[in-house]
Amino acid sequence: MVCAGLAKEQGFRVLALTIDYNQRHRIELDAARVIAERVGVERHVILPLDLRQFGGSALTADIDVPKDGVGDDIPVTYVPARNLVFLSLALAWAEAAGSKDLFIGVNALDYSGYPDCRPEFVQGFEGLARIATKIGSEGGTVTVHAPLQHLKKSRIAQEAARLGLDAGQSWSCYDPLTDGRACGVCDSCRLRRAGFEEAGLNDGTRYSD
């Protein structure tokens, strides 16, 4: 949400891509619809791509989402090569649409357990994007904007408020309850809550605990 808001603020016309990868928290697709409408994107594609066929993650297989606090290792909520797949698809659409600018909302400061959220990955993708495409063959470059990469979660919360966005429209929880409440104790809930608390802002989320 904040990443899209910043892209709009910078004057970009936004094409919004959401991947329905059959994730455990598919409820985030509803949030994406609301946000795309609110931010005012030119087109929003929700693309079905069933990564549950491959599994290998608590988000795409019958593996429990950890609830006992954020650790240092790569967690089981890591989805193999997910952000590489996401950026590749964003690049495919960008190139088809005549754009050379990608935006992704990765954040590596509060938590760098996911290899595909780190700056090295984002930079490496820019390099490969040049080699892989017609854009690069014609001498062009691809820029991957990751405006949240080095921001603390509390700062991201403040940016949402500054942009006039409603935090309650966004979704973070990996393991929502069937009644639509957030679990409150998965890594994603913990980081969200701590960030908004530090910023002194309300995150607009209904938690189950």
Add this chain to the structure above:
Amino acid sequence: MVCAGLAKEQGFRVLALTIDYNQRHRIELDAARVIAERVGVERHVILPLDLRQFGGSALTADIDVPKDGVGDDIPVTYVPARNLVFLSLALAWAEAAGSKDLFIGVNALDYSGYPDCRPEFVQGFEGLARIATKIGSEGGTVTVHAPLQHLKKSRIAQEAARLGLDAGQSWSCYDPLTDGRACGVCDSCRLRRAGFEEAGLNDGTRYSD
């Protein structure tokens, strides 16, 4: 087909991934099914991924497939970032399955008009795969095998015969007729025909011309 056959010959257990990207020549999905069965893969996933949502190619939009001979430029049959998307998905499955070896049947010798068939792309992907994944974070490496990369089409035809594979089960044409015949004059048909002719082998294809 030949790439999968060579992987099997080298002793690999093969997980076969076919992308149903809503391509003009979706008939190739039927060929993939037959080949996966014939080669003897452990599992074959045909993954729907509608790249027609993005368009931008004669294979994924209402753009005519060129029929007047192979040129030097990147043709309109180039699908933006397609092989990057394909390899990213193969990597996702490989990592989930505990494998570090990917195989892709790209060929850069007869025709290097597609940027995502060139050796630089394949090597660049190996590098990024290490950065993007848990495999790399744990000190592992990813190998992208492209055994057809430097082979002439005629040599690939010979390899098919040597491996006891039936060329007629494979599919090349970009623009098949509704009756299931190959057009015979798109770039892919031209390169196939010339390769088999040079090898003195029958390609088992019903052409419309």
